[in-house]
Amino acid sequence: MKREIVDIGVIYSPFKTKEETPIQGKLKPEAKGRVEVFPEYAKGLKDIETFSHVILLYLFDRASEIRLIRPTFLDDSPHGIFATRHPCRPNGIGITTVRLIGREGNILHVLGIDVLDKTPLIDIKPYVPRFDCFPEATEGWLAGLSERPKPEGRE
Amino acid sequence: MKREIVDIGVIYSPFKTKEETPIQGKLKPEAKGRVEVFPEYAKGLKDIETFSHVILLYLFDRASEIRLIRPTFLDDSPHGIFATRHPCRPNGIGITTVRLIGREGNILHVLGIDVLDKTPLIDIKPYVPRFDCFPEATEGWLAGLSERPKPEGRE
Numbered sequence: 001m002k003r004e005i006v007d008i009g010v011i012y013s014p015f016k017t018k019e020e021t022p023i024q025g026k027l028k029p030e031a032k033g034r035v036e037v038f039p040e041y042a043k044g045l046k047d048i049e050t051f052s053h054v055i056l057l058y059l060f061d062r063a064s065e066i067r068l069i070r071p072t073f074l075d076d077s078p079h080g081i082f083a084t085r086h087p088c089r090p091n092g093i094g095i096t097t098v099r100l101i102g103r104e105g106n107i108l109h110v111l112g113i114d115v116l117d118k119t120p121l122i123d124i125k126p127y128v129p130r131f132d133c134f135p136e137a138t139e140g141w142l143a144g145l146s147e148r149p150k151p152e153g154r155e
Numbered sequence: 156m157k158r159e160i161v162d163i164g165v166i167y168s169p170f171k172t173k174e175e176t177p178i179q180g181k182l183k184p185e186a187k188g189r190v191e192v193f194p195e196y197a198k199g200l201k202d203i204e205t206f207s208h209v210i211l212l213y214l215f216d217r218a219s220e221i222r223l224i225r226p227t228f229l230d231d232s233p234h235g236i237f238a239t240r241h242p243c244r245p246n247g248i249g250i251t252t253v254r255l256i257g258r259e260g261n262i263l264h265v266l267g268i269d270v271l272d273k274t275p276l277i278d279i280k281p282y283v284p285r286f287d288c289f290p291e292a293t294e295g296w297l298a299g300l301s302e303r304p305k306p307e308g309r310e
Contacts, residue, residue: 001275003214005158005246024286037237041245044223046235051295054237057248059158068199080201082192082209082279085286090196091160091277093212095250097289120156122246124237129292131179131240134252137284140206 009121025112033113042106053127060087164276180267188268197261208282215242
């Protein structure tokens with residue numbers, strides 16, 4: 001089955017380069033973003049402002065070559081792409097949970113953004129801790145690894 | 156920007172109809188699923204078994220008409236589609252976090268599945284509580300609403 005995905009908006013962030021983009025939003029909770037939903041979809045935002053957190057789905061539109069196994073920012077050992085959050089993956093879709101701090105019409109103001117400036121937005125879903133929070137989950141190969149400078153030349 | 160999405164596998168579940176499919180996986184944690192990744196993508200699963208929970212991205216391939224505002228299973232008041240997890244949404248992509256209980260080659264055995272049988276799989280990402288758990292998030296319009304039988308005729 002093939003499906004054509006279209007943008008429903010644009011995510012604006014302070015990050016113009018891959019090097020300065022945070023590895024995950026939780027690691028830079030103060031990073032401000034602006035989510036602009038195209039006017040033809042704006043009606044779908046009704047009541048979104050009742051949530052403190054939302055999940056953004058977006059396209060990794062500047063990712064390079066897809067490889068099924070590769071090293072990551074946090075570890076030099078190679079891992080399977082589906083065991084990482086790496087951008088260079090089949091279908092190139094990213095997800096990130098952000099704090100929603102305000103809405104003005106079709107614009108959402110958010111904190112904890114971790115995407116490149118002008119990233120294509122493809123969906124927004126409410127984050128509901130009752131459904132989405134699994135504090136008992138293990139950290140897999142990430143256990144014990146903490147944030148470090150991004151290794152040079154690595155995407 | 157347009158992007159063509161392709162299946163990377165199939166999700167098998169006990170749910171043949173929309174009526175019997177759980178509203179969310181957390182509401183039926185014992186529901187067993189089988190995630191079959193197509194052989195050409197199987198290498199990308201390396202080390203996935205180190206995680207206890209994974210996020211599945213999939214296509215709502217049997218969703219009906221897209222409407223930007225509509226009532227939901229949990230509430231009769233209409234909400235914007237981006238303030239709900241409703242399947243009939245622009246781009247029709249669903250996300251669900253499941254417990255990973257075993258892997259045999261390109262097959263993952265999972266618990267807490269909440270999708271229709273034979274749903275097209277488009278991505279798998281590791282669930283990492285450090286990045287993905289926001290227990291402080293509010294419940295928005297869902298606050299105080301609890302599970303109830305699905306209203307008849309509602310998708």
